[in-house]
Amino acid sequence: MGLNETYTGDLLAPFNKTRVPSSKGSKEVQDFVINEFISMNQTWTVELQNFEENGYNFTNMIFGLGSNDSYLILAAHYDSKLTPDGFIGGIDSAAPCGILLYLSHFIDDIITEDAALLDPVLLENFTGVKMIFFDGEEAFNEWTTVDSLYGSRYAAEKWGDDGSLVQMELFVLLDLLGGDEPIKIPNYSKSTRVFYKTLQKIERKYNKFYGESHKIFENSVTSNLRIADDHTPFLERGVNVLHLIPFPFPSSWHTIEDNYRHLDEKHIHKWCILMCEFITKFWNPDSIAIHPLKPKIQDLNS
C-alpha cells in the first residue's frame, strides 16, 4: 500500500542532540514525539510513565492504537548515554526512534484508509499496536542490573502487576540500527523464530528488488547469546520477544563516533521498508507493503 509523502520529512533530525534523562534535550525530544502522534489521522492513546530513581526523573512514552486487550509492541529507547560528554547515540537509539515514528505513520495511514481499499484482510485482522519510547536504557556509571534499563524495568513491573503483559502478542525491540557498517542479526529466541524467518523472507525480497547482496538475517539457528536490553524485564516475565540488535555491535557503539555522520540513509530506508512489511504480515501473512517512500533524513552531518 502506498504512503503519502507528507510525513517522510524530518523524523530523525529532532533526535540529534544529547537526550540524558531529566535534561532539556530529553524534554525537547518528548515534546517532538508527542506532537508527532497528536498530528496523526487516528486518535492514538498517549500514556506517559513518569517516575524518579537514582536522583533522575524518567518518562516512558507509550502510544497506542486499536485493541487494548491484544497488541503488537514496537519499542526503542530515546535516552542517550551520559558519557562520553556530548554522546549523541545515532544508532543508540536515535535512528531506531526515527524508524519507530515512520512505522507509526505507516500504521496510522493503513488503518485510516489504505487498508480498507487495498487490504481488507489486514484491517479485519488488525488487533492493536503500542509504540514504546523507553527512557533510561543506558547506565549512568558502569552497567549493572540496577544502573540500566530504568524505563523498561519500571514498565514491565507495572504491567506485570496490573496484568497487561499477557496482552502483548509480540514485543519487538529495535536497537543499534541504521549505522554505516554492514550488520548481522542472529535469531536470539526459539519462541519467536517464526517472526525471524518472516524477516528473512522479507529481506530476501528486498535484496532482490534493490539489487543488494548483504543479508542482515542470515542464520535462523537460535543463538545462545543473551544481550541485556530493554526487552530483558519483559522476557523474564514470559513475553514473546523479537530482539533486533546486531551482533557483533557496530564499532561506534558507546563511543563519541556514534553520531549522525555514521548513520546511513540507505540502511535506515531498508529498515523502514522491512518493518512496514513485517507489520502488515503480522496481521495478514499475504500482505505486501508497496512501497514506503524513501524517508528523507536531513541534517545527517550536523
Ligand SMILES: [Zn+2]
Ligand atoms: Zn547504549
